Amino acid sequence: MKTEAVFKKTILAASIAMLAACGGSGGDTPPAGTDGTSVGVITGFGSIYTNGEKCDTSGATMTDEGVAITESELGVGDTVEMDRTLNADGTCTAISVAATDELEGYVFEPAVLNPDGTDTINVMGQAVNITLDTVFSSNDIAKDSAAALVAGDIVEVSGFSDGLGNITATRIELKDAGTDIELKGLVTGLDETAKTFTIGGLTIDYSTANGDVPVNLANDLYVEVKQDGAATFDDINTTTTPYFTMSVIKVEVEEDGDMGIDGDENDEIKVQDVISGIGSNPDDALAFSFRGQSYTFDAIETEGDFLFTDLTNGMIVTVEGTIDANGDFVLKEIELIRETTDEVEGLVTAIGDTTVAVEFTDPITSVISTMTFTVNNDTRMIDESDAKLQYFSLLDVQLGNSVKIGYYEQVGTSINIAAELKRK
16 A cells, blocks of 8 residues: 655655766665666666666566557657666566656647747647657657647647646647547645536536546646547637637646655655745745745755755756655655756767767868767767667767767766757
8 A cells, every 4th residue: 555655854864865967876775676767758768767777677567558569659858757666786677667747738839939848838728848758659740849830739748747837838739620638637726516617727517527527626736637639629728718618528647646755664755846935935044945835944955966956946956865764755865856947969980889079060160070978877879760679878879970968067077967868
């Protein structure tokens, strides 16, 4: 039986360590054979890489919304929840892998994206934040990026949500017409007489659910609402007030009704998500929200070059810890997921065991330069060449390949870390 796990402030304040990401998580290695859960973004295949770990999935069951799938149906940028056993060599063996997308539904209001492809678009009344690290997937050659999306397109969005209408997208995939519409979030504005509530900017009308509604429906309950593929864009994008309304056929409780961290006693837990609520506390103590709950700390120990003052709203972090005998989540460390700050596109001129050199022409100065990038378990590996390999790694990269690399500079060094390597 799973119990709700929450941060235990007294333990956390004395033991937390903040570490900069530079090729996987730090901290003490759990003993071999330890069971646990990892929630994070897929960065590569050949096994599954997520949260800096390589996890053998050869014997794992795989599901999406409870439906059995194969590994080939997953993609880089998808978020997954993985139950796994940690091995002595630092790898892990997956027991189960479950895809955990945030929504499937209509683009309401596409944005005029910035030149680098970043911005926020309205999908099903939710503000979907597109970053340099968002992976876009489409089988429609006319829509090869998020900038090509138009109102009425159906997309699947994987990423991290605050449950209140804000999602940082790690992957956006264009879907076919007739796709079932699904959305997760926290119930707000519940009106039991009108049988409506809201998730973000979308009004949910559950009067059509024919009793398929949880008996404990209440504000702040974490739910998933569903409509079958017969729901058209015009059905939801109405001309009356409220502007965005969806009549659903089902309301289901999601994750036991809250967005906290769940697990069994002694589980080693890794969870990736977005920080929010920074600055909500007027005192000197740090306050922030994570996984739908707010936390305040009076005294924090820090390590390395990453301080709590580095935290900003919308920043993706990985928290790591264990579940104690009381069902509390005891946090050992928080790891910052460094974001792409720049991109280059060019030809591969050298390949090492963990490095790749790329020659490119500066689009402004026309100067030809060469840069070397370090590739690690956190690097998103995507093959858009004719080969379209799912199991794509640095071993598949060849001299002369055309690649696009999103990168950041490791703090305090001149080392460039590849956040994404995409073979063109």
